[in-house]
Each structure stands twice: as structure tokens, then as C-alpha cells.
Amino acid sequence: MPIKVLIADDNSFIREGMKIILTSFEEFEVVGAVEDGAQAAAFCEAHAPDVALLDVRMPNMNGVEAARLIAANTKTKPLILTTFDDEEYILEAIKAGARGYLLKNNDPERIRDAIKSVHNNHDVLQDVVLDKIKAQLAQGASPQAAAPARAPAPSAKPGEAIDRSLFTERELDIMAQIARGLSNKEISRKLFISEGTTANYITSILNKTGLEHRTQIAIYYLTGEARVMEEE
Numbered sequence: 001m002p003i004k005v006l007i008a009d010d011n012s013f014i015r016e017g018m019k020i021i022l023t024s025f026e027e028f029e030v031v032g033a034v035e036d037g038a039q040a041a042a043f044c045e046a047h048a049p050d051v052a053l054l055d056v057r058m059p060n061m062n063g064v065e066a067a068r069l070i071a072a073n074t075k076t077k078p079l080i081l082t083t084f085d086d087e088e089y090i091l092e093a094i095k096a097g098a099r100g101y102l103l104k105n106n107d108p109e110r111i112r113d114a115i116k117s118v119h120n121n122h123d124v125l126q127d128v129v130l131d132k133i134k135a136q137l138a139q140g141a142s143p144q145a146a147a148p149a150r151a152p153a154p155s156a157k158p159g160e161a162i163d164r165s166l167f168t169e170r171e172l173d174i175m176a177q178i179a180r181g182l183s184n185k186e187i188s189r190k191l192f193i194s195e196g197t198t199a200n201y202i203t204s205i206l207n208k209t210g211l212e213h214r215t216q217i218a219i220y221y222l223t224g225e226a227r228v229m230e231e232e
Contacts, residue, residue: 002029003119004049006076008040008066009033010058014104018053018081021108027116037061041069044076050119054098056082056089064092071097079118081111094219097212100124123215125181161224166208174201178214179221 005028009015015033022028032043037054038061044052052070054063067078080093080101090101099118102111103126114124164172170191177187184202188195205217219225 003027003051003115004029004031005115006031006040006043006047006049006052007033008035008037008052008058008063009055009081010035011055014055021111022115024108025112027112035059037063037066040066041073044070044074048074049076051115052076052078053081053115054078056080056084056093064089064096064098067093067098068096077118077121079115079124091219091223091225094125094215095225098215099213100215102126121213123213125215125218162221167205171201171205171208174198175205175217175221178202179218181218 005022007015007018007022007030009018012035015035019030019033022030031047031049034040034043036058040052040054040063041061043049052066054066054070056063058066063080063082067080070076070078078096078098080089080098081104082089082101083104085103093101100114100123102114102124106114106126117124162175167175173191174187177190182190184195184198188198191198202214202217206212209217209220211217211220
């Protein structure tokens with residue numbers, strides 16, 4: 001069965017262009033195209049597409065808030081697809097439950113692979129997005145939108161803002177590789193362990209932190225931010 005995709009973007013040219021691109025791949029069925037976050041959240045509740053492609057800046061409701069509602073109330077997996085790579089958007093989107101953050105300047109095959117990965121319960125965080133967060137930490141700035149429960153020291157390096165006593169050395173190694181953007185297969189090759197063992201370690205990390213997926217592990221390792229959602 002094709003993967004059912006919703007497109008949410010306030011630019012009609014982008015909506016139609018993305019629809020043409022996705023329908024050129026036999027893996028996808030574009031089931032809807034809407035122009036704001038409120039419409040996206042309502043569509044997902046009514047029609048349950050597999051993946052929702054969300055722009056960040058949209059009228060009425062932005063993509064981050066739409067991702068929060070979609071993740072909380074439906075089985076649809078939100079994927080941010082935008083031109084904006086501001087740190088505040090990235091961190092808020094991941095906290096809201098987005099399964100990935102991708103820029104529109106990617107080629108169609110990369111976007112296709114990202115949608116398929118998210119549909120298969122994997123997470124997508126583009127290298128340039130992680131680099132943005134790393135660069136901000138290296139400059140001694142605390143990410144504006146992170147609001148960490150335990151603020152790291154201004155000079156904290158990746159991995160120093162977390163409570164390392166909670167994890168084994170192997171778990172810390174795996175978290176570091178996830179934060180570098182490596183896949184499970186790449187981590188397994190680098191650490192000379194099986195993919196099943198890597199997956200088991202990741203499950204253990206998720207259980208210890210209360211996080212939900214790999215992208216949040218990367219953010220946690222880099223920033224010390226462990227809250228998945230805003231408290232209601």
C-alpha cells in the first residue's frame with residue numbers, strides 16, 4: 001500500500017510542486033494539501049494520513065503547534081519540511097513531536113527517503129540542522145527555545161550537559177554517534193556490534209530518559225534537554 005501523505009504549506013506553488021514531486025514516486029499517495037497548521041491538524045484527525053509534511057511558518061497555526069497536536073491526537077507522523085533552519089524552530093519542533101526536520105533545498109530523492117524513513121518509525125535530522133545546534137553550543141549560547149530543566153554550563157561540550165551516571169559507557173558511545181547523525185547500521189559498523197544490539201541500547205536509552213525517538217536522543221545529548229512535550 002502507498003504511504004499516504006498530507007502536504008501543509010501556505011504557498012500554493014510549493015503545495016502543488018510538492019504534490020507533483022511526490023506523486024511521481026509510486027510509494028506515495030498525496031491525500032490532501034492544506035494551507036495552514038489548523039487545517040493540517042484537523043485533516044489528520046479526520047483522515048489519518050501516514051505522514052504530514054509541515055512548513056514552519058503558516059497562518060492561523062504554525063507547523064510546530066500543528067506537529068504538537070498531530071503527535072498528541074493522531075497516529076500521523078509529523079515531518080517538518082521548511083526553508084527555515086533557525087535553532088528555535090528546530091528545537092521546538094522536536095519537542096513538539098516532529099519525527100524529523102528537513103530543508104526544502106534537498107533534492108526529491110532525499111525528501112522521498114526522509115518520508116519513507118519517518119513512516120518506518122525512523123527519525124530524520126539533517127546534518128545542517130545538527131550543525132546549527134552544535135555551533136550554538138560551541139559559542140556558549142543556550143538554545144533559546146530549549147528551556148532545559150538543568151541548564152548546562154556555558155562552555156559545556158556535547159555530552160557534558162547530561163547526567164552521565166545514568167548510562168553505561170556503551171550507551172554514551174551510541175548517543176554520541178546518534179548526535180553525529182549516524183544510522184543504526186553505521187553505528188553498528190563503527191562500534192563493531194550487531195544492529196540488533198544497537199537497537200537494544202537505543203531502547204534502553206529511551207527508557208531511561210523518557211524520550212520517544214532517536215532525534216530527541218540527539219537533542220538531549222547535545223543540549224541536556226530531556227522534556228518531550230510542554231507540560232499542559
